[in-house]
Amino acid sequence: xxxxxxxxxxxxxxxxxxxxxxxxxxxxxxxxxxxxxxxxxxxxxxxxxxxxxxxxxxxxxxxxxxxx
Amino acid sequence: xxxxxxxxxxxxxxxxxxxxxxxxxxxxxxxxxxxxxxxxxxxxxxxxxxxxxxxxxxxxxxxxxxxxxxxxxxxxxxxxxxxxxxxxxxxxxxxxxxxxxxxxxxx
Numbered sequence: 020x021x022x023x024x025x026x027x028x029x030x031x032x033x034x035x036x037x038x039x040x041x042x043x044x045x046x047x048x049x050x051x052x053x054x055x056x057x058x059x060x061x062x063x064x065x066x067x068x069x070x071x072x073x074x075x076x077x078x079x080x081x082x083x084x085x086x087x
Numbered sequence: 088x089x090x091x092x093x094x095x096x097x098x099x100x101x102x103x104x105x106x107x108x109x110x111x112x113x114x115x116x117x118x119x120x121x122x123x124x125x126x127x128x129x130x131x132x133x134x135x136x137x138x139x140x141x142x143x144x145x146x147x148x149x150x151x152x153x154x155x156x157x158x159x160x161x162x163x164x165x166x167x168x169x170x171x172x173x174x175x176x177x178x179x180x181x182x183x184x185x186x187x188x189x190x191x192x193x194x
Contacts, residue, residue, distance in 0.1 A: 035153075035160065045141055048149040052142070075160070 020055040022046065026063045026070070033067075034074040089117075 024047075031039040032047065050057060091102045099116070123140060141149065173181070 032156065033160075035156065040153075044149050044153055045139070045145070048145050048152060049141060052145045052148065 020050055020053055021058065022050045022055060023058045023060070026060075026067050029059060029063075029067055030070055030074060033071050034078060036074070092116075 027039075028043050028046075030036060031043040047057060090105060092099050093102060094100075
């Protein structure tokens with residue numbers, strides 16, 4: 020089983036977005052376990068970087084707000 | 088009465104022909120655990136969406152990956168003094184992007 024990773028799945032993994040992170044994580048590990056290949060469209064890297072930056076920023080702000 | 092059946096591609100077929108008095112009929116199906124690829128997850132947040140059971144090795148690898156990602160995500164930022172100096176090309180690109188931020192700020 021080979022997987023083509025959509026930007027949203029990569030974001031779910033990198034930013035640990037719930038409730039999607041666990042199933043995304045499991046799908047990727049199952050693919051690796053079965054010897055499949057993981058693919059990510061190179062052209063989506065800029066979109067991934069942009070969205071990940073904002074996702075992590077929002078997550079950090081939420082953490083700070085919760086601590087106050 | 089217990090009857091043997093074969094499940095294949097979404098269909099459950101009795102090995103011996105069966106006739107019911109009326110239909111539909113609600114049945115209890117006994118499935119060997121080792122045959123199941125589906126299960127309810129323990130994670131409460133994902134219990135609604137997860138309906139599968141991973142092999143133990145895969146689950147261990149998945150949890151190890153999660154810990155690695157958590158370590159990366161929560162790692163402190165490197166000290167600016169430890170970063171290598173910007174090259175002339177990098178400075179040129181930063182200066183080229185700056186007007187775009189000014190334009191966006193003016194909208």
